[in-house]
Amino acid sequence: MKKRILISDIAKALGISVTTVSFILNDKAKEKRISEALTKRVLDYVKKVGYKPNELAKSLRTGKTKILGLIIEDISNPFFGNIARLIESKVYEQGYRIIYCSTNNDVEKAKELIQMFYDRQVDGFIITPSDGLEDTVKQLQQSNIPVVLFDRYFPDLETDYVGADNFQGAFDATSHLCQQAYKRIGFVSLYSDQTQMKERSEGYLKAMDNNKQQSFIQKVQMDASDDEAMESLKDFICENRLDAVLFSTNYLAISGLKASKKYNFVMPAMIAFDDHTVFKLLEPSITVVSQPIKEIAENLINILLLRLQGKIKATRKMVLPCELKIRESTKAKVTL
């Protein structure tokens, strides 16, 4: 059983004070006019014995943990997983660490996680807020902890935010379907008040209006099981004899594909919001609306870091364009 070595052990071993060691270790040797000879002696010794400060004590004293909390909807969804990974590596270079947890859209869990991170004194938050999390976010703000939301936001709460242009994404996707001469174009969404869902709905509706087409909308319960989702999607697609569908999330699209396999119906032309490994692989490959993941991640941490340094005051909202990646699932209707 090895004992952790302390800063006081070092001071004692070198016959100097703890303060001096601390100054040197925190790059304040110059500022505090500590002789270069001593500085070197300390640094060498520290290296030799492999001393690492107790971060807990450090954080307790400074009030800073250099840890950021990332709270996302579902870590196993590649959209979120990729964002998480990008954020993690970006932030790493700045000396911050990330700890992340998924909420699976469970408000209570989200609240607990935020509480836990708060208790552990994370320096800031990046959150994909579930419905009902508004008050919690507000509390964080009141406690003066930087929070930046992404993917969705609260219209009534002034917060930093980074997200994709969901309206434009859905609008472009729907317009593309119209151009390809599809006539019965459905939209699958969730029973949710989240902004990104509303914006996607609006994009779809606007494009349908522009093209003077009848709209078909099906919503799925957020907590629906896979089987339930599959069944309602089957009904939606078959009963309305849709010839094209826009799915508002990648996992809804996957449920749709599973349904077509399970219930043995032909999936019409389709587009999914958010890319996924599967989509490139399927036959036919699936056209998607792809969010600018890299830019989202970069902006998220830029804003958060600026906040942490107290360099910005006004809240920032960034909306980044989506890209329509046309693949085989939306071939022009004539060729079908």
Place this chain on the structure above:
Amino acid sequence: MKKRILISDIAKALGISVTTVSFILNDKAKEKRISEALTKRVLDYVKKVGYKPNELAKSLRTGKTKILGLIIEDISNPFFGNIARLIESKVYEQGYRIIYCSTNNDVEKAKELIQMFYDRQVDGFIITPSDGLEDTVKQLQQSNIPVVLFDRYFPDLETDYVGADNFQGAFDATSHLCQQAYKRIGFVSLYSDQTQMKERSEGYLKAMDNNKQQSFIQKVQMDASDDEAMESLKDFICENRLDAVLFSTNYLAISGLKASKKYNFVMPAMIAFDDHTVFKLLEPSITVVSQPIKEIAENLINILLLRLQGKIKATRKMVLPCELKIRESTKAKVTL
């Protein structure tokens, strides 16, 4: 800007000592013979003002953080993602929290992450060790921090371990291919000394021997790009005119599928080690060797918790059986 309320604030407000409050808050009221009246008064007040102890200070004093570090290879791989999720919820019930990070098989990153978790004083570790992490793990053990490995282990290091029966999984899969009358069965693996890969190789080889068949083995560099992997897989499958392939990981299988699409060759019968959303969805759906994810997660945390409570001394190694999930990609050859 709200100020955090401290235990001393409570003591002051109620005109009692900090010690008393602390005892009550830590369920030691009985033991320390504090009157029920006072206990109730304190508890009520604490609830009223919503006091939450500073976990940092608490951990500094007790040396326990009630946080476990989970270090996995790749959080975006559903196999690991699912294990992570299961572990997270299991451990939650026991009052522990999990923080996790992925290493993407980068030893240096793994070392840094472990160092960070160690600095933050996590109480224990669950690790999928990358090659070269043996010394680090040994150091943790010497520092008396519980570590349990999973998915793979170090043959020369006595550690707790939970994993699947990779030999049996690969053996069963290969045997199944033989039974289906395939004659040129290849095996795709990684250039890696990790135990799980070796065991899978051995399972494949053993089954091939039993069936007196020639073996075909292709290894891919661990850090190969997707394109590189695809190219070498194409060559492997086509040049050897394989009629069946066993992929030793799900992502290798996916690279193979992508390759068949990109280079436009027909994927022969195939089996993947570890399931994935894609595999059920594809046409034909892919037969897989499925690890008992739930049991693995349960055993991992059981062992870790027992260690944390000091209830076990000898190291435990658990090997759990895999299940072959037969789907369409391995139909008997005659029917092809």
Place this chain on the structure above:
DNA sequence: ATTAGTAAATAAAACCTTTTAGCGCAATTT
């Protein structure tokens, strides 16, 4: 009347840092 024991609470030490305020001395300025 003293001792012993007990219930109820507390003061102070401990955990390990960072940071503020300041010390003693020599050299320089007034």
Place this chain on the structure above:
DNA sequence: AAATTGCGCTAAAAGGTTTTATTTACTAAT
């Protein structure tokens, strides 16, 4: 000669808990 400045370093406080050792005020026993 006195006052100021600069140098190189340090003692002690602060951060917010838990825990050990102790105190106080009783009651019961000798």
